[in-house]
Amino acid sequence: xxxxxxxxxxxxxxxxxxxxxxxxxxxxxxxxxxxxxxxxxxxxxxxxxxxxxxxxxxxxxxxxxxxxxxxxxxxxxxxxxxxxxxxxxxxxxxxxxxxxxxxxxxxxxxxxxxxxxxxxxxxxxxxxxxxxxxxxxxxxxxxxxxxxxxxxxxxxxxxxxxxxxxxxxxxxxxxxxxxxxxxxxxxxxxxxxxxxxxxxxxxxxxxxxxxxxxxxxxxxxxxxxxxxxxxxxxxxxxxxxxxxxxxxxxxxxxxxxxxxxxxxxxxxxxxxxxxxxxxxxxxxxxxxxxxxxxxxxxxxxxxxxxxxxxxxxxxxxxxxxxxxxxxxx
Numbered sequence: 001x002x003x004x005x006x007x008x009x010x011x012x013x014x015x016x017x018x019x020x021x022x023x024x025x026x027x028x029x030x031x032x033x034x035x036x037x038x039x040x041x042x043x044x045x046x047x048x049x050x051x052x053x054x055x056x057x058x059x060x061x062x063x064x065x066x067x068x069x070x071x072x073x074x075x076x077x078x079x080x081x082x083x084x085x086x087x088x089x090x091x092x093x094x095x096x097x098x099x100x101x102x103x104x105x106x107x108x109x110x111x112x113x114x115x116x117x118x119x120x121x122x123x124x125x126x127x128x129x130x131x132x133x134x135x136x137x138x139x140x141x142x143x144x145x146x147x148x149x150x151x152x153x154x155x156x157x158x159x160x161x162x163x164x165x166x167x168x169x170x171x172x173x174x175x176x177x178x179x180x181x182x183x184x185x186x187x188x189x190x191x192x193x194x195x196x197x198x199x200x201x202x203x204x205x206x207x208x209x210x211x212x213x214x215x216x217x218x219x220x221x222x223x224x225x226x227x228x229x230x231x232x233x234x235x236x237x238x239x240x241x242x243x244x245x246x247x248x249x250x251x252x253x254x255x256x257x258x259x260x261x262x263x264x265x266x267x268x269x270x271x272x273x274x275x276x277x278x279x280x281x282x283x284x285x286x287x288x289x290x291x292x293x294x295x296x297x298x299x300x301x302x303x304x305x306x307x308x309x310x311x312x313x314x315x316x317x318x319x320x321x322x323x324x325x326x327x328x329x
Contacts, residue, residue, distance in 0.1 A: 003239045009049045011230040011322045015059025018235045028180040035235040039067045054318045056083040063090040083318035091133035106147040107133045112160040145171040151185040155195040159202045174326040178244040192295045203328035204312035207320045212278040212293045215271040223276030227255045230322030242281035263292045279324045
């Protein structure tokens with residue numbers, strides 16, 4: 001067992017499998033050895049985290065874990081709220097009875113039309129699969145969002161996602177690409193802030209847990225949410241504080257220690273209490289955790305971007321409580 005008991009953790013991201021029907025170029029788990037959690041593993045997880053309240057299933061396509069339905073039943077029996085991230089396959093194959101047990105379902109779409117999305121993911125019909133998933137979840141009155149990985153290849157298409165949100169009356173959740181395997185798709189400084197400008201001009205902000213964005217949104221954050229009240233359990237039963245950080249390379253304890261340390265450059269910044277140096281995972285994967293976030297304007301010697309978000313009523317999502325993410329409508 002590689003996970004220490006912890007009564008403080010109330011939210012987990014659980015990768016039941018890293019198997020997938022796709023092999024997307026930007027996926028953080030595409031190069032890892034394939035493995036699955038068993039029902040026995042999940043029973044152990046419940047004992048290790050006795051105060052667990054929320055679980056999100058991600059990493060691979062959960063339906064490809066043969067024990068998925070048993071695991072759903074187990075968590076439901078323990079009154080644990082569940083969320084799911086999927087490319088649409090799990091929704092297509094899972095019976096309505098089991099889908100109805102989910103509080104939130106996020107369906108991943110990288111580009112807002114079939115041609116671009118299918119070309120990026122390497123197979124025709126994937127965009128339609130995602131839309132069928134959205135339609136099914138809406139019919140079942142499940143909280144539904146599109147989740148996109150924001151990259152240098154798709155940030156200019158952000159405004160076109162608005163059509164999909166209006167059509168289905170759903171939300172858009174944005175995870176910034178992290179260079180786990182390659183920096184090829186990483187937004188540079190100018191592209192990141194241009195993407196934030198496009199978001200501010202075309203959407204209303206529902207929820208933000210991206211620390212660097214708090215410098216313009218005014219959100220009362222205390223740095224990255226990951227590794228505090230939440231962890232990620234990978235299909236090999238290794239725990240990590242951040243989904244993008246290898247828990248065998250950076251232990252949960254070391255990550256938590258690093259979270260408490262503010263980069264020297266940031267110590268006198270007026271936003272230090274909310275930003276705390278920015279996303280810890282991104283800092284690990286770019287300049288190093290001792291440096292500020294690569295998207296910090298002050299570290300770049302620039303002015304605070306003149307961007308103002310329109311804010312909608314905040315809504316609680318399981319996904320927003322355990323990682324750096326942005327949710328808009």
